[in-house]
Amino acid sequence: MSAKSMILIASLAISLNSCMWGATTIPEIYLRQSDMTMELNKEAHGIEAMAVSRDGRYLLTGDNGGWDFMRGGYGTGKSSLRLWDLTLGRQMIKMDAGQTIISVALSPDIKYAVTGGFFQDAGPLRKTSFPPLQIWDIETGRLHKTIERIPGFKGNEFNSIYFSADSRFFLATDWTSIYVFDAKTWNTLKTLTPEGYSPPSIIPYKSFVANFSPDGKYILSGDPEALLRLWDIETARELKQLRGHKAGMLHGGICSIEFSPDGKYAVTAAYNDGNVILWDIEKGIEVRRFSGFPSVMGMYFMDKNLSFSPDGRHILAVGDTIRDVKTGAVTTDLSHAWKGIKIGGRNPVSGQYHPNGRYVLMTMDDAAVRIYDAKTGDEVAVLIGFADGEWLTITPEGYYNSSEKGAQYLNVQVGETSYSVERFYDVFYRPDIVAAKLRGDDVKDLITITMQDAIKRPPPAVKISSVETTPAASKAKVCYNIESTGGGIGEVRLFHNGKLIESDGYFKEASKATIEKTELAKLDSRAVYEDMRSIKVKEKVEFTPVTVRPKGEKINDCKEIDAVSGENEVSIAAFNKDNSVQSYMQTIKFTATIKTEDPHLYMLSIGIDQYKDSTINLKYAVKDARDIQEKILKQAATLYRPQNIHYELLTDNHATKANIIVKITELSGKIKPQDSFILFAAGHGVLLQNQYYMLTGEYDGRGTDTNLISSNEIVDISKKIKSLSQLLIFDTCHAGGVDYIVSGLYDARMSVLAKKMGLHIYASASGKQTALDGYKGNGLFTHVLLDG
Numbered sequence: 120m121s122a123k124s125m126i127l128i129a130s131l132a133i134s135l136n137s138c139m140w141g142a143t144t145i146p147e148i149y150l151r152q153s154d155m156t157m158e159l160n161k162e163a164h165g166i167e168a169m170a171v172s173r174d175g176r177y178l179l180t181g182d183n184g185g186w187d188f189m190r191g192g193y194g195t196g197k198s199s200l201r202l203w204d205l206t207l208g209r210q211m212i213k214m215d216a217g218q219t220i221i222s223v224a225l226s227p228d229i230k231y232a233v234t235g236g237f238f239q240d241a242g243p244l245r246k247t248s249f250p251p252l253q254i255w256d257i258e259t260g261r262l263h264k265t266i267e268r269i270p271g272f273k274g275n276e277f278n279s280i281y282f283s284a285d286s287r288f289f290l291a292t293d294w295t296s297i298y299v300f301d302a303k304t305w306n307t308l309k310t311l312t313p314e315g316y317s318p319p320s321i322i323p324y325k326s327f328v329a330n331f332s333p334d335g336k337y338i339l340s341g342d343p344e345a346l347l348r349l350w351d352i353e354t355a356r357e358l359k360q361l362r363g364h365k366a367g368m369l370h371g372g373i374c375s376i377e378f379s380p381d382g383k384y385a386v387t388a389a390y391n392d393g394n395v396i397l398w399d400i401e402k403g404i405e406v407r408r409f410s411g412f413p414s415v416m417g418m419y420f421m422d423k424n425l426s427f428s429p430d431g432r433h434i435l436a437v438g439d440t441i442r443d444v445k446t447g448a449v450t451t452d453l454s455h456a457w458k459g460i461k462i463g464g465r466n467p468v469s470g471q472y473h474p475n476g477r478y479v480l481m482t483m484d485d486a487a488v489r490i491y492d493a494k495t496g497d498e499v500a501v502l503i504g505f506a507d508g509e510w511l512t513i514t515p516e517g518y519y520n521s522s523e524k525g526a527q528y529l530n531v532q533v534g535e536t537s538y539s540v541e542r543f544y545d546v547f548y549r550p551d552i553v554a555a556k557l558r559g560d561d562v563k564d565l566i567t568i569t570m571q572d573a574i575k576r577p578p579p580a581v582k583i584s585s586v587e588t589t590p591a592a593s594k595a596k597v598c599y600n601i602e603s604t605g606g607g608i609g610e611v612r613l614f615h616n617g618k619l620i621e622s623d624g625y626f627k628e629a630s631k632a633t634i635e636k637t638e639l640a641k642l643d644s645r646a647v648y649e650d651m652r653s654i655k656v657k658e659k660v661e662f663t664p665v666t667v668r669p670k671g672e673k674i675n676d677c678k679e680i681d682a683v684s685g686e687n688e689v690s691i692a693a694f695n696k697d698n699s700v701q702s703y704m705q706t707i708k709f710t711a712t713i714k715t716e717d718p719h720l721y722m723l724s725i726g727i728d729q730y731k732d733s734t735i736n737l738k739y740a741v742k743d744a745r746d747i748q749e750k751i752l753k754q755a756a757t758l759y760r761p762q763n764i765h766y767e768l769l770t771d772n773h774a775t776k777a778n779i780i781v782k783i784t785e786l787s788g789k790i791k792p793q794d795s796f797i798l799f800a801a802g803h804g805v806l807l808q809n810q811y812y813m814l815t816g817e818y819d820g821r822g823t824d825t826n827l828i829s830s831n832e833i834v835d836i837s838k839k840i841k842s843l844s845q846l847l848i849f850d851t852c853h854a855g856g857v858d859y860i861v862s863g864l865y866d867a868r869m870s871v872l873a874k875k876m877g878l879h880i881y882a883s884a885s886g887k888q889t890a891l892d893g894y895k896g897n898g899l900f901t902h903v904l905l906d907g
Contacts, residue, residue: 143164143185144484144485145160145163146503148501149498150515150517152517154534155517157513157517159503159528160529163503164182164185164486165484165485166182166183166486167182167183167221168180168220168221168223168423168482169469169482175474177202177205178480179200180201180482181201181222181223182199182220182504183198183219183221197217198218198220199214200220200232201510205473205557208557209510209512209550210502210504212257213504216251216253218250219236220234220235221236221237222234222235222278222279224282225257226282227284229257232257233252233253233289233291234251234252235250235276235278237276250275266305269307269310270307270310271310273293273295274294274318274326278292278326279328279330282302283302284333288302292327292340294318294325295317295318296310297310297311298310299338299352311350311355311357313348316342319343324390327341327342328376330378332382333380336352338352339387340373341387343372343373345362346372347364348361360403361405363398364388364389366391367389367392368391372389373388375387375424375425377425377427378400379431379444380430381431382400384397384398384444385397385398386398386427386434388424388425395409395410396408397444409447412439413454423437424436424469426472426479427444428493433493435471437453438457439453451493451494451495452496453496456481477493478492479493487503489502497515498515500515505525505528509524509525509527511528511529512553513529514552516556516566517531518549518553519540520550520553520554523706526540526544531547533570533571541703542577542703543578543700544702544704545578546572552566576696578701579601579602579606580601580702581600581704583707584599586598586707586709587677590711590713594681594682599676599678599705600674601670601674602672603671606700608670608671608674608694609693610698611670611692611693612693613680613690614692616688617688618843618845619834621678670696681792683713684711684714686709688707691704691705717760718763719790719794720794721789721790722751722752722797723766723786723796723797723798723799724744724766725770725802726740726768726771726800727770727771727774727801727814730814731817732818732819735803735814735818740802741801744770745768751797765789767782775817776827779815779828783839790841794841795844795845796842796846797845798846798847800813800848800850801850811829811830812827812830813828814827815827
């Protein structure tokens, strides 16, 4: 080879190696609606590696930290490690690595993460002689340990990092060896080095790759010369070699190794030979060869690009296809995952099957993790984390979950008009829909309002203009401005530390009705036909709905609130005049240093067995009310002074609506913001047109305003009580139906936008389920609470 050719090859290799550090990019958002688009206006760092927990609940990602010209483009050393909850589509922890991450692993017990790093291997930019190998404590989100030095280490990176399935070991690879560590002491146990091996000088990319067998007894490794070796961990002996792949001049040999779930087989890929090979591990022979993969400049695959389905029947080749293991036939085409990719990356094209087998997760070089349906190839959701700690998870329908300010980076365009998504927060901010998508549910029944509805009747703009207070003041005056943007102004809601303290009375009133007992559930395979807290509608009786007074086009108002010692967080939201679309919730904080009084605990417990309509009588609701009160008061004695614990019990004919309201009114005059309030109610409940009602003792078979307490009135009860820490427990049929009103006030939005949640609701059954009366001497739900 001529000197000129050698220089050209070396230059190309340096160029590829440098430009492939995909720094930052703006991920594309792909929506199914043809009349609407979404786009981000903020760059994010390219994802370098990811790992999914064995139970499928968590995702760990590591990014490259962006581009640094002074480091030659090899990462800034500002990589971030993020843990995501895949059941909610929510970032849980962001850890700043302080080093450039190129590989990650999550321990099977989800207690630790290990990250492998990279450094410039030569020249004046080299600042260290050993790449970072770090152990992170997941619970605390802090660095637990850094492994400073490994005898015999050679190279500039830790490319492969994996935990064994039994959590005993983890491995890391360099240019010549596989290092096996004790996952408890973090000490090096074994070093597996092929006899007489030295890395090839002409191939720039020299790293070994390796992976554990499912039983934790073996390691299969691959080297830059495309040779596979099977190792016995206990003896550190090389057992056999597998030959079938070809090495390339620029990027070497094996790039991905994955064992089948039963450990009998493995699939491997090499950067430059375009084949995925299925091996029989025991026999050491090639079983099947999959080909027909596309290439770019002669490069077919990248690191960590293979994954077996949990049942072992399919193989994922990231960014290309899912194939049947037995036949090699393509079952799912994923080539569309490359659509819109704008950068190249050194390690980021990777992926794996979700343990549920329904989804595959892939990083496609664009600073996002995308989740796809393994059967249809459709995108399910995209997860994006930003350098400032904000994050977004978006579904193809445009619904998202996000951090407090994550949505500020998202725009939506309908026709020729572009909008900030915050303006239509009530349409798109739907953590419940994101979670449903990730569960695989059909979400069409959860969609209550469309973008077109919101454009026709947009929510008003809300601005908190001032907070007038001093640190020592017990009161604060919060002033705000609300202005119509074309849809008028409806209900206004004011929250203090996550608890609703002011709203002007708009509720969606449903029809009342006569009801009758029904039989719907089974317990332990025996029919439970009696003592069910379950009722159904027979006859409707119409009631007048409550409406909100007209407000005009502008509101300038101030509200006085009772401050609490420490941080105070005030949030305001407003609806359009139809009360169909809510504005973005504006939040402001201030700190008070007022003297803290000893807190009090107030509890009102309600249990109803005997109704005027005796055909629906129960057996255990009164006992539940007494038992839960006794349990809570016993535990409260360790937290509150005896004289600061107050409780009331209303049962049967004393638990009338009038008596309950009188008691609530009495309590509202006593309870202060720093106190706690618990309401427990056991008895009958009914769901009518998504509105929840609790039956009171004077219920006679016809539902009226005098014997039903609705979700609306529950909201009023919570507002009257000044406590910023409230617990409402409903052990009735359809108690989850309270969410129709209350979730609009206290849904997942408040858990994001308010630092604290001021109201917690426990319900024995969802809006479509029944509650059981009669399980080991209590209602089933109360039994579980008492047992817990």
